[in-house]
Amino acid sequence: MARSRKPSAQTAAVLQAMAADPAGWRYGYDLGRETGLAAGSLYPILIRLGDRGQLEARWEPSSQPGRPARHLYRLTPAGVALAATTSPATAPARAVARVRPWPQPGVSS
Amino acid sequence: MSGQRPADAGSTGPRGGDLPRRLLAAATAWTPAGRADWSRAMLAELDQVTGRRARWRFALSAARVALVPPRSGRLTAIAAAAGAAAAALIIHLLLPQAGPVAAIAVPGLPALSAWFVFSRPGLDRQVSIAGRAAQAIAVACLAACPAAVMREIMLYPAAQAGPGTAPYLGPVWTVIFAAELAVYLLAVLWRPGLLGAGRHSGLPALAALLLVGWFSVLHHPHGGLVLAMAAGALLAAGTLAALPALIRGSGIRPGLRSGAAEVMWGVLLTGPALLDAMLLVSTRSVIAAEAAVPYTITEAHQQGATSVLAWVASDDLGGAVVLFTMFSITIALIFAIVHVFCDVYSKPPGPLPAAVRRPDCDDAT
Numbered sequence: 001m002a003r004s005r006k007p008s009a010q011t012a013a014v015l016q017a018m019a020a021d022p023a024g025w026r027y028g029y030d031l032g033r034e035t036g037l038a039a040g041s042l043y044p045i046l047i048r049l050g051d052r053g054q055l056e057a058r059w060e061p062s063s064q065p066g067r068p069a070r071h072l073y074r075l076t077p078a079g080v081a082l083a084a085t086t087s088p089a090t091a092p093a094r095a096v097a098r099v100r101p102w103p104q105p106g107v108s109s
Numbered sequence: 110m111s112g113q114r115p116a117d118a119g120s121t122g123p124r125g126g127d128l129p130r131r132l133l134a135a136a137t138a139w140t141p142a143g144r145a146d147w148s149r150a151m152l153a154e155l156d157q158v159t160g161r162r163a164r165w166r167f168a169l170s171a172a173r174v175a176l177v178p179p180r181s182g183r184l185t186a187i188a189a190a191a192g193a194a195a196a197a198l199i200i201h202l203l204l205p206q207a208g209p210v211a212a213i214a215v216p217g218l219p220a221l222s223a224w225f226v227f228s229r230p231g232l233d234r235q236v237s238i239a240g241r242a243a244q245a246i247a248v249a250c251l252a253a254c255p256a257a258v259m260r261e262i263m264l265y266p267a268a269q270a271g272p273g274t275a276p277y278l279g280p281v282w283t284v285i286f287a288a289e290l291a292v293y294l295l296a297v298l299w300r301p302g303l304l305g306a307g308r309h310s311g312l313p314a315l316a317a318l319l320l321v322g323w324f325s326v327l328h329h330p331h332g333g334l335v336l337a338m339a340a341g342a343l344l345a346a347g348t349l350a351a352l353p354a355l356i357r358g359s360g361i362r363p364g365l366r367s368g369a370a371e372v373m374w375g376v377l378l379t380g381p382a383l384l385d386a387m388l389l390v391s392t393r394s395v396i397a398a399e400a401a402v403p404y405t406i407t408e409a410h411q412q413g414a415t416s417v418l419a420w421v422a423s424d425d426l427g428g429a430v431v432l433f434t435m436f437s438i439t440i441a442l443i444f445a446i447v448h449v450f451c452d453v454y455s456k457p458p459g460p461l462p463a464a465v466r467r468p469d470c471d472d473a474t
Contacts, residue, residue: 029154040170044179071150
């Protein structure tokens with residue numbers, strides 16, 4: 001059952017990131033880097049969006065042997081509609097303050 | 110809604126890996142079935158994260174999601190909270206001297222367990238009738254534990270003599286007791302399928318019956334403590350002797366997982382049943398018989414208790430909680446020893462007929 005409650009600032013950030021290219025499939029890692037959300041915040045958001053039918057996912061077989069398949073995500077039309085109701089400008093400042101950039105691939109911290 | 114899974118989607122990648130990967134892989138093993146795809150997705154993404162600190166941060170953060178994924182159990186939470194609140198009110202009205210800690214912790218912690226289990230998307234709902242029956246018995250025995258404690262405190266004869274003379278559970282023991290009940294309930298509700306399709310369920314029930322009989326005999330009014338213990342030892346020996354034969358005869362393939370399940374259910378069914386029996390018998394027999402001389406009971410543990418039950422009925426029910434814990438550990442050890450015995454000495458049976466194979470236990474061994 002879809003909720004009418006306003007998405008949280010973190011959810012809005014994820015929606016905005018994905019709505020920038022609604023047709024494109026995104027990796028969780030890339031979404032985390034773009035939004036600055038930790039995995040513990042990002043994945044619950046993706047799971048909830050998926051439960052509500054606002055996100056679809058598919059598996060991408062790995063091109064490298066021994067590596068597991070990766071999950072890809074994109075918004076459904078319902079998710080795109082939800083994203084249209086949110087705006088980064090309305091996100092509370094504390095959500096922005098929590099943003100901590102993820103490390104770039106190949107760069108050790 | 111995780112999309113079509115490719116053939117290698119179930120793979121967790123190369124075995125082993127660094128500590129963050131091992132940690133996350135261990136956590137994903139506990140993810141409910143309904144969220145397993147998300148755990149695999151997080152594990153696959155960890156392979157893209159570089160840098161020691163970043164990998165630890167990702168693994169720890171994702172492990173939390175893997176262990177406690179989001180749930181849609183809003184109604185479950187409301188029902189659990191309402192049940193706990195109602196139970197707290199009943200405890201407060203019937204037993205005001207129990208205090209706020211008991212009123213909150215005793216129903217609250219088990220309600221938390223129930224909410225945790227029932228709000229999991231991957232809850233095992235395909236359970237045999239025998240499994241459901243054993244689960245119902247275990248839940249009933251658990252629910253009876255706090256009820257029996259309350260009854261003992263309410264009916265304690267010395268309680269009429271004035272405040273401070275009734276048996277009590279201090280706040281610390283109350284929280285420990287509530288936490289034990291919560292852990293038991295979590296185990297009972299978690300994987301009832303592990304109990305099996307009727308081949309296991311008779312064993313813990315038999316052990317529970319005999320051990321309860323043992324402790325009932327311990328307070329037989331016409332027998333001394335030595336006689337009671339001798340009878341109890343015979344019953345326990347009979348139980349232990351019967352278990353290996355029953356296990357062999359039942360066709361159970363010895364294995365760590367089925368053994369662990371058997372141990373778990375032995376404890377779940379026997380421990381709470383023992384505490385219930387002790388409290389009910391001590392309330393009825395000891396207190397009723399010695400109601401005229403309440404200090405005999407109150408001082409029982411100091412003067413040298415004539416039986417375990419007299420000690421339980423003495424002025425600190427924390428003793429009963431100690432026994433409850435000791436029973437659980439002892440029973441777990443007994444069942445573990447029996448299963449080790451079966452593993453070592455029993456002949457390896459052939460493959461079980463398809464009709465009685467249970468993928469969750471048999472294939473894992």
